[in-house]
Amino acid sequence: MHTQRRRLKDTTMSEHPVHRSAADAVAIGPATSEPFDTLLHQAHAARLGMWVFLASELLLFGGFFALLTAYRFEHADGFREAVHANTKVLGSMNTLVLLTSSTCVAVAVHVFREGRRRLAGALVFTTVALGAVFLTLKMTEYGLHFHEGIFPGGHGEWFLHHDTPGLATFWTIYFVATGLHAMHVTVGMIFLGIVGRSVLNGRLPRAHAHRLELAAVYWHLVDVVWIFLWPLFYLA
Template identity: 40%
Template sequence: MSTHTHAHQFDTPQQQHQATRLGMWAFLITEVMLFSGMFVAYILYRTWYPEAFIEGSSHLDVMLGTINTLVLISSSFTMVLAVHAAAEGKKQAIQKNLVLTLVLGLVFLGIKAVEYSHKFHDHLVPGPNFAHEGIHGGHLQLFYSLYFAMTGTHAFHMIIGMGLLVYLFIRAGKGAFNKDHTAVELVGLYWHFVDLVWIFLFPLLYLLGRHL
């Protein structure tokens, strides 16, 4: 099979390329639907409890959130460079850009971890340890429940993506993308999608209704 450029079930490499790309897009649609469940909950509760949500977002660290947004956008850029390098068959450039993307992903998760630990420290994690003086206690827990569920699901997707980057790095080292770089392209699509989710999460959780 390794002598062919396409798997046995396909007639041509073009057909394989078309199928795998369509498969990835269909998968990304399922991802949109997955996140949409939480977005629906967010919209509902934000409409019901606007004050609590504004109060909640005022406890989030906009500076760290902004840095993280920039980090992720940069990682999308380096991912594009990796795909571009793969299209031109430049092994070193692929690997370099994959590593950059991976590092930026790690920076993002590191900053996220710092933010989470602040929330633990400030007793803003929902559950028995939640403590907050103010009138919006319960509703504030709803905000933080959504905050942790949404950013947690996003971070989980980042971790999966970083696993895929490592996989690509190893494969690139073996020269696997000389003929067919579809895999890099598909992981690129996934990585951009995960970034895009953050582009929605950041304003909804950190910025909306906030008075600086």
């Protein structure tokens, strides 16, 4: 299905993935940016760069995972009580929205490689739309929390009649972590929107499919982070 990737995989790690033959070189086209000899080579570097960046992002959220784990040991009862008070149905719907959006963008990458440009573009923008749905639901949830009197920092009247230790901590980390995640969703939507536009109007040639892949991979990471935030904040 994706022949370019196969070829990339075959070259060993210690050597340049330079073109094997002149025919390949013509098919792949010249490099666009300075330090690389071929586009294929540049695409691999871009992909590796994105993965290294995502590794970094994972550690950013890793800080939250460490905090949540530690606080759960310290305030087991408070955290369980707070989870039960959370908007579980909305949060779970949001998980489903993100899983669907990930599927959409994965399929978009696949069909773009096959040259079905319009379908790919439509799927990318479906993903962006699902991102918007996610953010809307998230905002609704925040609204419901504020309505109940739950504000970050243990402020609000909800805390007047709920005083198990750890409740304030749970909600503050909840707001900060989901807020940071929502920022990542927004960045991912912008990124996908820009690439999606050039997919639709044909300015992104098939040989440059890696740009779409980069945006997609970023979007998947946002999804993966949410896959873990969901049980920690809503389920148990």
